[in-house]
Amino acid sequence: MAVIPQALSPIANIIDGIIPDNLLIKFQEILIRSGMYVKASEILTLAFIASIFIGIIALVVSSVAEIDPIISGVVGFLIPPVLMGGYIFLMMERRVDAIEQTTPDFLRQVASLLRAGVGLETALEDVSKHGGGPLNDELKRAVIEIKIGRTFDDAIMSMGERLKSKNLDRTFRMILEGRRAGGSLSDVIETVAEDLRAVLALKRERKANVMMSVMFLIIAAIVAAPFALGMIMVYSGFIESLGKPNPLLGAAVTAAGGYIIIHSVIAGLLIGIILYGSAKKGVKFAVPLAIAAYGIFLLVGKFGILVVGG
The missing domain is CATH 1.20.58 (Methane Monooxygenase Hydroxylase; Chain G, domain 1)
Structure with missing residues (x-):
């Protein structure tokens, strides 16, 4: 989804060429974690243009109010990226919190499907096809990764790693350990769901x-x-x-x-x-x-x- 006019595309292309690919990939992952499915270079272009605009306004204000122009210009230039960073951080925290809050219900649905005789991979895919929200987006990504050859364990653990959530990482590890140990996996998942619910309430x-x-x-x-x-x-x-x-x-x-x-x-x-x-x-x-x-x-x-x- 494009967020900048076509006229600003050359600037986005220049930023794409200047910033190292590994940094752009990391920033792109941050945007995805925050639920913003846009190109990293386009967001950086908007921040850069806004910084120049606010910086010029700050310089004009400093000349009228007799404030140090260097300090005013630097502060004005930094305001847009700081606001953008704060907004992305807030959206990321909200998204992770929303995923954590809906995970116990998701686990209970998986446990019910397991009791009905459905396999764990199939149960995960069935749950991902119903409902919406950020958790379903992550589940669909995990299902696609499994279909293209990634192991089930790696696909599940990568969800916790992407979201940087200790609660989800711990939850998925417990489920995978229960799967390896054998026994009633549905009971294990039910117990993990109740444990996560208690942890979130305490949080x-x-x-x-x-x-x-x-x-x-x-x-x-x-x-x-x-x-x-x-x-x-x-x-x-x-x-x-x-x-x-x-x-x-x-x-x-x-x-x-x-x-x-x-x-x-x-x-x-x-x-x-x-x-x-x-x-x-x-x-x-x-x-x-x-x-x-x-x-x-x-x-x-x-x-x-x-x-x-x-």
Whole structure:
């Protein structure tokens, strides 16, 4: 499905030639995991054009508001890819969550078909033909892989690997181990389905319990710290305008901006630890938090000075 006009196709072709194939393939897999079935080069083209457009607007605004044009241009250029990355990450998390929530019902259907005498591969294909949603899309892909020669075990395990879901990876491993061990596979699948349902319920409860901590970190990162330091800079600038020059004012602004960025990055990493138990996943929160916080800091300082000066 094309998402860009025909006139922009040459730019997409240039991006296809510049970016290494392995990176494009990885990004394409990320788009598929998020449910966006479009070419990676086309999405990157849209982000690049939007970055140039927003960057130019930021430069124009910086000349009017007397803000550092380099910082404004860089921030404006980074806004579209950061927003695009955040949107893709959100869609990916929603898709994985939707698949996890529907997996217990899918397993119960497979167990019922097994009790009726249907083989596991046939049961998987029968279930994939009915209903819709992201889980059915993944099942259809697994069925096609099996038909073209991939082993059943590899096709099933690749679903968990593609979705980066520990719950699904654990679930499929348990099913395959039960299949190898013999016995009543339908009972094993029923037990796995109930276990996954309990795990997902615990996951929802845990997320609800930590949301207050997450909101506190977000507010502290993009509201409290930028506003407080911005107003301090406004006050310092006002005192200087009264004839009491402060030689450290320029250095203080730079130090305050650096502190806000570091504070936002740390807050993002803490959010990753709280939600996922991994600081690495917090990078997805740290970058947009840092950009938003620094932007608010600049706005508070600039418009605060205008208000005080007025």
